[in-house]
Amino acid sequence: MYYVAHRLFAAHDRALGALIAQHLATKVGPESVFLPFCDTDEAELVDPVKGRRLFELDRERLQALSGMIAVLHGPSVDDGVCMEMGYAAALNVPVVVMTTDFQTYSAEGDSSRWAFSDPLIETVAHRIIRVDRLGAPDPTDTRDRFSAFAARNQAQIDTAVAMSVEALLELAHSLPVSTTSHADKGAxxxxxxxxxxxxxxxxxxxxxxxxxxxxxxxxxxxxxxxxxxxxxxxxxxxxxxxxxxxxxxxxxxxxxxxxxxxxxxxxxxxxxxxxxxxxxxxxxxxxxxxxxxxxxxxxxxxxxxxxxxxxx
CATH class of the missing domain: 3.40.50.450 (Rossmann fold)
Structure with missing residues (x-):
């Protein structure tokens, strides 16, 4: 099962998650892809403790993963996505982080940089796919400038999605299987x-x-x-x-x-x-x-x- 982890709370975020899931499904089959909110039927689910039930449904998939694509953007990255990344990484599941954010971070102006606001993110990520530039302008496009700008953004997203799916499938087939860590008593x-x-x-x-x-x-x-x-x-x-x-x-x-x-x-x-x-x-x-x-x-x-x- 391949898991698409993304922010859920706005329509454009869910649309991006669906785009990634569609692209991944063409490679591995729709039955092998899990898309939260969509596949837990969150909009229609009725349960006395709905939040807990959604957690349980997502956790069932997290415990049986072959790989994860996680979408992170901006200095305030989604905490639910980060939780899911930590879950997968602790089980030695390949995690590919996709971002179109053009920002990087550092402690000082001239010190080394890391990809996200907390360097722990790139510690657990097996691969980070950063496509931080708009798609190239099309000299034959005669539409208004806003439509042309939207097309350049869509090209950037399409490139990031294709690269992320390719990276995930490569990792899923090449990473060695390893066992999880044992705890130090009382630590x-x-x-x-x-x-x-x-x-x-x-x-x-x-x-x-x-x-x-x-x-x-x-x-x-x-x-x-x-x-x-x-x-x-x-x-x-x-x-x-x-x-x-x-x-x-x-x-x-x-x-x-x-x-x-x-x-x-x-x-x-x-x-x-x-x-x-x-x-x-x-x-x-x-x-x-x-x-x-x-x-x-x-x-x-x-x-x-x-x-x-x-x-x-």
Whole structure:
């Protein structure tokens, strides 16, 4: 099964996902492609806890993957897509990231650059397909300039889709099969929030409960890419993940690590003192993207709740 992971909340995002799925289906057959929202029948699904049911349906596919194309654009990448990427990567499934974004990122103006706002994304991606230029203008096109501009954008998208599908199928047939990581007994990882300091009490509480603890370091490291690789290795070996998911949406690195921990059946807690609930037709209110909310074992509103959760 090949999985197309993309932002779901606007029509143009869903249309892009459908375009990728169509192209992939011509290569592997429609029955071998899973397109969220479309194949979970989200618009028509009725369930007493619809968000959880959608999570379960998506997770069923994530557990039986041959490969994934993930679509990411801009500095605020989709947290649900990042969670799905982390899930697939932890199971050694090839992940191709497609972007038409022309931006790259760095810690300083003259320092090394990485592809997305969190260097952990390119750590877990097997291939990044970046098509950051408009298609070439057609000198024979006599339409108005807006139609011509739209055609150049569509050509850019078509190129990115074709390259991403080709890369995924190449990886799916060439990557060696490897086993998933075994956890170090009691080891815990704290994923701090890149925008606000994490509560020091989280570290003390984990240590007091007997958990050897590491704090992910890439956001403060001199070499963020090298630190991201170390954070990923530590995450795959940790029995416990405590991720600070504060902010308007879950930071991308936290979402990736939550997905990985969920795939490996590790204990996960999300630190989120305050939340803005999201609402969608027929769905219960969610305090985070449903892929993240239902992957975690607990939402911690204060550091004291961590001790209670560890003891449960």
């Amino acid at each position: 815990a990882l704290i994923e701090p929030n890149p925008y606000t300091p994490h509560p020091a009490a989280l570290l003390g509480t984990l240590q007091a409960a007997g958990h050897p603890c590491t704090i992910a370091s890439r956001h403060q490291a001199p070499d963020p890419l090298a630190a991201a690789r170390a954070d990923w290795t530590t995450a795959l070996q940790a029995e416990v993940l405590v991720a600070d998911v504060s902010g308007p949406e879950t930071p991308p690195g936290a979402a990736l690590l939550i997905g990985a921990a969920a795939a490996l059946h590790r204990r996960i807690a999300a630190y989120l003192p305050t939340a803005t609930l999201t609402h969608a037709h027929g769905r219960e209110p969610n305090w985070r993207n449903l892929m993240i909310q239902y992957a975690v074992g607990a939402r911690l509103r204060d550091p004291q709740a961590l001790a209670q959760w560890l003891a449960s």
